[in-house]
Amino acid sequence: MKKDYRIKDNKEFQTVFQKGISTANRQFVIYVLERDQTHFRIGLSVSKKIGNAVTRNRIKRLIRQFFLEHKDYVDLNKDYIIIARKPTSAMDYHEVTSSLRHVLKVAKVLKPKSKH
Template sequence: MSLPRPWRLQRGDAFRQVRRQGRSWSNRWVVLFAWRPGGAGGDDPSRAGFTVGRRLGKAVRRNRVRRLLAEAYRQLAPRVEGGWWLVFVARDAAAGMDFGTARRAVEDVLRKARILRPPLAGGLRDAREDDGRDGRAGEG
């Protein structure tokens, strides 16, 4: 499933603007460039774009990495503060990543940028809670 149109950065000049005026954060797999336009408010959805260079391989591999990053962002998007323009640039290490790694990589750089809100309380429960264990040793 792709990102809804209002959540996407689509034009090349928008990508250049974010890279030129924004700040960057990175980890082993991805670099995040983030910029908040002057007129953007907190209620506007954040917009994201994904860049994968030819160094990562042929088109099939590049498109797979782009889809993984986009899906990871799509799942985290409700927790991202509004009004940001984001550009994710895949690094060489991203060529062989799976979805779990992509999700952790995207979440990590969004957290470093301090634009990822914590999960809502009362949402999905952790697997430890489902089996009756609460993590405390010696009780049971």
């Protein structure tokens, strides 16, 4: 993920939390905030309650990989904050992908893939 696609600053996180719309399922909470920009940005939050550093970093990698592979289907002019919940520590990539796809569809920010 390029630096332009990340939210790192605490002030930006707080803005998305306060002004954004949240959607959740059992594995993830996603905050979405409409922005005037040419590409989406994501911020990740994985609590220490979920596991050790190795586990938390693996979850972050899986989420980043999902957004890398689905960048053409995600609304571009939005900021996303993804908060991982406890069940994600035991999930593999396919489970993370289907869970993120589900919560993004519920939030109405994931465009359907075209069938070729």
